[in-house]
Amino acid sequence: MDFPNSSVSSPCNIWVGISCNAAGSVNKINLTSSGIQGTLHEFSFLAFPNLEYVDLSMNKIFDVIPPQISSLSKLIYLDLFFNQLSGKIPPEIGLLTKFEVLHLMGNQLNGSIPQEIGDLKLLYELGLYTNNLEGSIPISLGNLSNMRFLYLYENQLSGPSPLEIGNLHNLVEQFIDANCLTGPIPPNFGNFKELIVMSLCNNNLSGSIPSGLGNLKSLVKLYLHQNNFSGSIPASLGDLTNLTYLYLFQNELSGAIPQELGRLKSLANLQFNMNQLNGSIPTSFGNLTNIEILYLRDHKLSGSIPKELENLIKLTILELDTNQFVGYLPQNICQGGALEYFTANNNYLTGSIPKSLKTCSSLVRLRLGWNQLTGNISEDFGVSPQLQFIDLRHNNFFGEVSHTWGQCPKLGTLRIAGNRLSGSIPPHISNASQIQEFDLSSNRLVGMIPEELGRMTLLKLVLNDNQIWGHIPSAFGSLNNLGYLDLSTNKFSESIPSTLGDLSKLNYLNLSNNNLSHEIPFQLGNLVHLSQLDLSYNSLEGKIPSEMSSMESLEELHLQHNKLSGLIPTSFNKMLGLLYIDMSYNQLQGPIPSNKAFQDATLDGNKGLCSNVVTKLQSGKNVSKFSRKSLFMIIFLSLGALSFALLGIVMIVRSIKTKE
Numbered sequence: 001m002d003f004p005n006s007s008v009s010s011p012c013n014i015w016v017g018i019s020c021n022a023a024g025s026v027n028k029i030n031l032t033s034s035g036i037q038g039t040l041h042e043f044s045f046l047a048f049p050n051l052e053y054v055d056l057s058m059n060k061i062f063d064v065i066p067p068q069i070s071s072l073s074k075l076i077y078l079d080l081f082f083n084q085l086s087g088k089i090p091p092e093i094g095l096l097t098k099f100e101v102l103h104l105m106g107n108q109l110n111g112s113i114p115q116e117i118g119d120l121k122l123l124y125e126l127g128l129y130t131n132n133l134e135g136s137i138p139i140s141l142g143n144l145s146n147m148r149f150l151y152l153y154e155n156q157l158s159g160p161s162p163l164e165i166g167n168l169h170n171l172v173e174q175f176i177d178a179n180c181l182t183g184p185i186p187p188n189f190g191n192f193k194e195l196i197v198m199s200l201c202n203n204n205l206s207g208s209i210p211s212g213l214g215n216l217k218s219l220v221k222l223y224l225h226q227n228n229f230s231g232s233i234p235a236s237l238g239d240l241t242n243l244t245y246l247y248l249f250q251n252e253l254s255g256a257i258p259q260e261l262g263r264l265k266s267l268a269n270l271q272f273n274m275n276q277l278n279g280s281i282p283t284s285f286g287n288l289t290n291i292e293i294l295y296l297r298d299h300k301l302s303g304s305i306p307k308e309l310e311n312l313i314k315l316t317i318l319e320l321d322t323n324q325f326v327g328y329l330p331q332n333i334c335q336g337g338a339l340e341y342f343t344a345n346n347n348y349l350t351g352s353i354p355k356s357l358k359t360c361s362s363l364v365r366l367r368l369g370w371n372q373l374t375g376n377i378s379e380d381f382g383v384s385p386q387l388q389f390i391d392l393r394h395n396n397f398f399g400e401v402s403h404t405w406g407q408c409p410k411l412g413t414l415r416i417a418g419n420r421l422s423g424s425i426p427p428h429i430s431n432a433s434q435i436q437e438f439d440l441s442s443n444r445l446v447g448m449i450p451e452e453l454g455r456m457t458l459l460k461l462v463l464n465d466n467q468i469w470g471h472i473p474s475a476f477g478s479l480n481n482l483g484y485l486d487l488s489t490n491k492f493s494e495s496i497p498s499t500l501g502d503l504s505k506l507n508y509l510n511l512s513n514n515n516l517s518h519e520i521p522f523q524l525g526n527l528v529h530l531s532q533l534d535l536s537y538n539s540l541e542g543k544i545p546s547e548m549s550s551m552e553s554l555e556e557l558h559l560q561h562n563k564l565s566g567l568i569p570t571s572f573n574k575m576l577g578l579l580y581i582d583m584s585y586n587q588l589q590g591p592i593p594s595n596k597a598f599q600d601a602t603l604d605g606n607k608g609l610c611s612n613v614v615t616k617l618q619s620g621k622n623v624s625k626f627s628r629k630s631l632f633m634i635i636f637l638s639l640g641a642l643s644f645a646l647l648g649i650v651m652i653v654r655s656i657k658t659k660e
Helices: 067-071 091-095 115-119 139-143 163-167 187-191 211-215 235-239 259-263 283-287 307-311 403-407 427-431 451-455 474-478 498-502 522-526 546-550 570-574 628-659
Strands: 018-020 026-030 037-039 053-055 060-063 077-079 084-088 101-103 108-110 125-127 149-151 156-160 173-175 180-183 197-199 204-207 221-223 228-231 245-247 252-256 269-271 276-279 293-295 300-304 317-319 324-327 341-343 365-367 374-376 389-391 396-400 413-415 420-422 437-439 460-462 484-486 491-494 508-510 515-518 532-534 539-542 556-558 563-567 580-582 587-591 608-610
Touching: 067 091, 091 115, 115 139, 139 163, 163 187, 187 211, 211 235, 235 259, 259 283, 283 307, 403 427, 427 451, 451 474, 474 498, 498 522, 522 546, 546 570
Parallel strands: 026 053, 037 060, 053 077, 060 084, 077 101, 084 108, 101 125, 125 149, 149 173, 156 180, 173 197, 180 204, 197 221, 204 228, 221 245, 228 252, 245 269, 252 276, 269 293, 276 300, 293 317, 300 324, 317 341, 341 365, 365 389, 374 396, 389 413, 396 420, 413 437, 437 460, 460 484, 484 508, 491 515, 508 532, 515 539, 532 556, 539 563, 556 580, 563 587, 587 608
Antiparallel strands: 018 026
8 A cells, every 4th residue: 555655746736635735735635435455554654744634434454553643743633434454542542632533433443442542632523433342431531521422332342331421511422332331321421411312222231220311401312222221211201302212122121101201292213112111101102293113012011002192193113012901902093194013912902903904004014913802804904005914813803814815915924823714715815926924724714725825925824723625736836935834633635735845945844634645745755945744643545655765854754643554664764864753553564764763753553563673662552563472472482492402402312322
C-alpha cells in the first residue's frame, strides 16, 4: 500500500482524496472505499504534521495500529471503520488530545480499552463496536465530558457498568449492548438529560430497573431486553412521553404492567414478551394510538383482552399468546385495517372468531390454536389476499373445510388439527398452490383424498386420526418436495402405492392403523432420506423387500401387527443407523440379522424366527420357537444319544476282549 508522501510536489493536485491547507500542507485524507490493501506501518506519520482528518474506512487494511500514530498531534478525526485491523488499541492514542471523533469499529481488535482514552477531553464520538475487545469499561471514560455518542456494542466487555459513565451529561446515544456486562444499571444513569437512545440489551445485567430512568425526558428508544432484570416495571417509565421504542423482553420481570405506561402516546413499538408478568393488560393501553407493534406473549397475564385495544388502529403486530387470557377476542381488533400478525394461541379464550378478523384483508399470519374457540369454520373466513399462515389447532371449530381456502393465493401453512371438522377434503383446496404445510389431523373427516392434492407443492401433509377411506392416491408420488407424510389411524385400504418411492425428500412416513393390504412395495427402498417408517397395524403380507436395506437414513422401523412372512432380508445387517425396530406379531421366520438394532428389537409373536444371538424377551416370553423348554429338550436328547453311543463303544470293546 502506497500512502501519500509530503515530499511529492503539490500532492493536492496529484492525489485523489487529498486536501491541503492554505500553506499547501496536507490536512485531510479521505480514501474511504478505495480498495486499499496493506498495513499502517507504511504510513509516514511524521510526514504529516498538519493532518487533521483521516478517513480510511471500508478498505482492507490489516495488522496492528502502530503507536507512531501519536505523531499526528493535530488529528481531530480518525475513521478506520470496517477494515481488518487486529491487535490492541495502542495506549499512545491518548496523546492525540485534539481528537473529537474516533472510529475503530468493525475490525478484529482485541485486548482491553486503554485507560488513556479518558485523556481525550475533546472527544464527542467514540466508535469501538464490533471488535473482540474484552475486560471492563475503563472508569476514565467518565472524564469525557463532551461525549455525545458512545458505541461499544458487540464486543466481549465484562464487569459492571461504571458509575462514572453517569457523569457524561451530554450523552445523546449510548450503545453498550451485546457484551458480557454484569451487575445493576447504575442509578445515576437517570442523569442523561439529553439522551435519546439507551441500549444495554444482550448482556447479563441484573437487579431492578432503576426508577430514575423515568427522568430521561428526551429518551426516544430504550433497549433493556435479553438481560436478567427482575422486579417490577417501574411506573416512572410512563413519564418518558417521547419514547417510541421500549424493549424489555427476555428478562425475569414480574408483577403487573403499570397503568402509567398508557401515557406513552408516542410509543410505536412495545415488546415485553418472555417475562413473568401477571395481572391484566391495562385498559390504558387503549391510549397508545400510535403503536404499531405490541408483544405481550409468554407471561402469566390473565383476565380478558381489553376492548380498548380496538382503538389501536395502526397496529400491525399483536402477540398475546402463551398467557392465561379468558373470554372473547375483541370484536373489532382489525378495524384499522393494518393488522398483519395476530397471535393469541395457548390461552383459555372462548367464543367465535370476530368478524373483523374474518374480513381482515391485511392479515398475513394468524395463530389462535390451543384455546376453546368455537364456530363454523366454513363460514369464519373469506378469501384473504395476504394470508400466508393460519393455525387454529385444538379448538372446538366445526363444519367442513372451506372451499375459499383454495382461493387464498399466498396461503403457505394451514393447521386446523384437533377440532370437529366433518365432511370430505374439497378438491378445490389444491388451487392454493403455495400451501406447504397442510394439517387437518384429529378431526372427523370422511371420504376419499382427492387426487388433486398431488398437484400441490406440499412439504408436510398431516391427515392422521380421521375416518378417511379408499386408496392412497398414486398422484402423491408427484409431491416432489414432501418431507413429512402422516396418514395413520384412518380407514385406508388396498395397497401402498409404489409411487411413494418417488418422494426422494421424504423424512417421515406413517401409514399405521389402517386397512392396507398386499405387499410392501419394493420402491420404498428409494427413500434414502427417510428416518422414520411406520406401517404397523395393517394387513400387509408377503416378504419384507430386501430393497428396504437401502434406506441409509432410517432410524425407526415399525412393521408390527401385519401378516408379513418369509425371511428378514440378510441385507438388513448393513443398516447400522437403525435405532429401533418392531416387527412383532407377523409370520416371519428364519434367522434374525445380527446387527445391534436387531439384538434389541421387538420381535415376539413370530413363531418361526431363530437366531445365533440372544433375542429380546418380553414379559418372560421367547421371540423364537426355540424356547427354554425346546432348548432343554434338545440338550436332553443330545446327551441321551451321546450316552447310548458311549455305552455301545464299551460293549464292543468288551466283546473284542472276550474273543481274545
